[in-house]
Each structure stands twice: as structure tokens, then as C-alpha cells.
Amino acid sequence: MIDSKQAAEALADIDDIVQRLRQSQLYELASLAAIWWGVLVFAGNLVTWLWPFYARYAWPAVDILGVGGLIAIRLLTPSQPHAPSFDVRLVLVFVLFFAFGNLCTSVLGHFGPRELGAFWPIYFMLFYTLAGLWFGTAFVAIGLVITALTLIGYFFIGEPFPLWMAFVNGGGLIVGGLWMRRI
Numbered sequence: 001m002i003d004s005k006q007a008a009e010a011l012a013d014i015d016d017i018v019q020r021l022r023q024s025q026l027y028e029l030a031s032l033a034a035i036w037w038g039v040l041v042f043a044g045n046l047v048t049w050l051w052p053f054y055a056r057y058a059w060p061a062v063d064i065l066g067v068g069g070l071i072a073i074r075l076l077t078p079s080q081p082h083a084p085s086f087d088v089r090l091v092l093v094f095v096l097f098f099a100f101g102n103l104c105t106s107v108l109g110h111f112g113p114r115e116l117g118a119f120w121p122i123y124f125m126l127f128y129t130l131a132g133l134w135f136g137t138a139f140v141a142i143g144l145v146i147t148a149l150t151l152i153g154y155f156f157i158g159e160p161f162p163l164w165m166a167f168v169n170g171g172g173l174i175v176g177g178l179w180m181r182r183i
Contacts, residue, residue, distance in 0.1 A: 037173050127143075
């Protein structure tokens with residue numbers, strides 16, 4: 001027989017294991033998403049650097065492939081019991097996210113290529129950092145580091161800014177995704 005104190009300790013241990021498992025599953029999905037977006041963003045920035053004319057085609061392709069890949073990752077990853085495998089709210093989040101970003105950059109701001117190259121990574125990293133307040137410090141660290149390096153590049157890197165961003169944003173997401181797999 002165990003007393004009530006031992007039972008409470010055992011339940012606390014079980015709760016701790018469940019919380020760690022949930023964070024591990026979240027980090028697994030998030031790491032796949034970060035690596036996927038990192039590869040796409042790296043390619044988008046390389047296209048912008050090497051063939052600036054085609055950037056207007058590359059970035060919508062990056063966005064469409066990115067969102068499509070996230071949906072595929074979510075659908076192909078085994079879900080927890082009693083969790084929906086697909087939630088239309090995820091699609092709505094992305095629609096609102098991109099609509100607001102386009103409103104800011106095209107309607108309100110009339111951003112040029114350099115400003116767009118800084119705005120979108122910082123905008124994405126804002127949500128990464130905010131997510132970290134609920135889901136773990138890895139998100140906060142990745143968001144703040146990529147934001148800081150983006151600002152350094154924006155203010156101090158000249159013409160090779162898109163190449164800088166390929167490594168900072170694309171490479172940062174890839175490294176961050178790999179790091180999250182080890183946490």
C-alpha cells in the first residue's frame with residue numbers, strides 16, 4: 001500500500017512525463033516545419049540574389065509550398081488520440097497572416113525589395129517568439145536571433161543582403177529546426 005503522499009508524488013511524476021512528451025511531440029512537428037521553411041526560404045533568397053527579376057515569382061511559390069508542406073506534415077504525422085488530424089483554422093491562420101503582411105507592405109507601406117526582405121522574416125519571427133512564450137524557449141531563441149541578424153544585415157550589409165538573408169533566415173530556420181530535434 002502507498003500512502004497519499006506517495007500517490008501524489010507518483011501522479012506528479014506521471015504529469016511531468018506527460019508534459020515532456022507533449023513538448024517533445026510539439027518540438028518534433030515544429031522542427032520539421034522549421035527545416036521545411038528554412039530550405040524554401042534559403043532557395044527564395046538565392047533566387048532573389050541571383051535573379052532578382054524572378055523574385056516576384058519565387059516568393060509566392062515559397063509561400064504556397066511552405067503552407068502546403070505544413071499541412072502535409074500535419075496530416076502525415078501521427079496525431080494524438082482525440083485530436084483532429086486537420087483543422088481548417090490552420091489554413092485561416094495563414095490566410096490572415098499573409099493578408100495582414102501584404103496589407104502592411106503593399107497598401108500601407110509600399111515597401112521596396114530590401115524592406116520586404118527584412119519585414120517578412122521579422123514578421124514571421126514575431127510569431128515564432130510569441131509562440132515560444134507558450135511552447136518553449138527554443139522558439140524564443142530562434143525568433144530573437146534571426147530577428148537580430150536580419151536587422152544587422154538590413155542596416156550594415158549592402159547589396160548582398162538577399163544572400164545574407166539566405167543564410168540568416170533560411171539557414172537559421174534549418175539550424176533551429178535541427179536544434180529543436182535535440183532538445
